[in-house]
Amino acid sequence: MRREVKLDPVSLASGVVIAALGALLLVDSAGGLHLSLGWMAVVLTAAVGAIFMLSGLLGGSGGKNPE
């Protein structure tokens, strides 16, 4: 039995979202900008919502499909 490994779009999209959050935190910590607590709450909620939405839309249980 050969196991085909294919792309997991949920992991890919979540990784991009999380890396973007990290970049935002990096710029904030380096003094490049300062997000208020209110705006940070909006950004974080949007990020988590996007991950949930992608999980729901793209669904599946991962990219590993046994053949």
Add this chain to the structure above:
Amino acid sequence: MNDDTPIMPGPEADEPTAPTEPQPPAPDEAPTSEQPDEGRDRPRRLLRSSSDRVIAGVAGGLGDYFGVDPIIFRIGFVLSILFGGLGALAYLLLAVFVPTDGDPDAAQRLGGRLQGTGFWRAVGLVIIGILAIGGLFGLAGGAAFAVALGWGVPTAIVIIVIGALLALLAFRGGARWLIPPAVALAIGGGVAAAANLDFRGGIGERTYNPTSVASIPADGYRLGVGRLVVDLRDLNWQQHRVVDLSTSLGAGQSNVFVPKRVCVVATTHVGAGESEVAGDVNSGADVNHSVGTGASAAPRLVLDSSVDMGQLRVINSDNADINTPGYGPGPLHVDTAPQRAAEARACAAK
């Protein structure tokens, strides 16, 4: 027992465990409608409400079961979260293991799966779930703590690396288990950065009671986490007519005490929490507060104060106890009217 009382047919009549002689309803429980009251004789059962629900219908079901307003249980659950969180655990368990009175929801399906796995295995799964949630909270708190200690850049780099790793692993089948810890790190770090949390000033309780202006540090008083108390009531305000002071607190409670007759000119910032300056109360996120600006009264305190997360209080009172968070009898007693009145009188004086 009245023998003329009609015998009401019920659904139990068909059940194998039904008594051979159906019992008539008690006179005080006689149905008020002409329709047969199905289920009247059945023992009451605790069910989550599908119609009166805010989260999972637990409070609605409890209210229905005990015959009281569900708001009582809702308030109880919220209060219990504030005082230890046992109510949240109880709510979670009730949501999972108590069925709904309507169509089965996700919590009921989860409870059914847990019950199907056997008691001890279900207990183990619940414990693992609680530990996992606790671990996520720990990760978020750790990230927040790191940012508050000045390690914002390394924390951000770790989050970027995890995000990039997650994206790369997507091409090898994915690693979705990395998503929750990465999100927890991002939330903790992001909130701490946005709130400007700064724990570098130390942890604990600091009480300062300067007796001369010269003993007040030029850069003010600073504390990372805990309670910061600056009591200026022993200063010679006849000699020092205008005193400048700055305080900074990362998280906790910051109190500044001044005599009742001293006018407070304050510029304060609270990242998240409550600001209470001379009886003027504001709360929320990013609370910027200016009090007494333009006042030229003397004696006068010119205060620049910030609290990243928590409570800031500037108290005009000659007899307030520094060990009591409230002004009056009891820690939660807050009567701000005397503070506002004292502040108004002090700042109006020439």
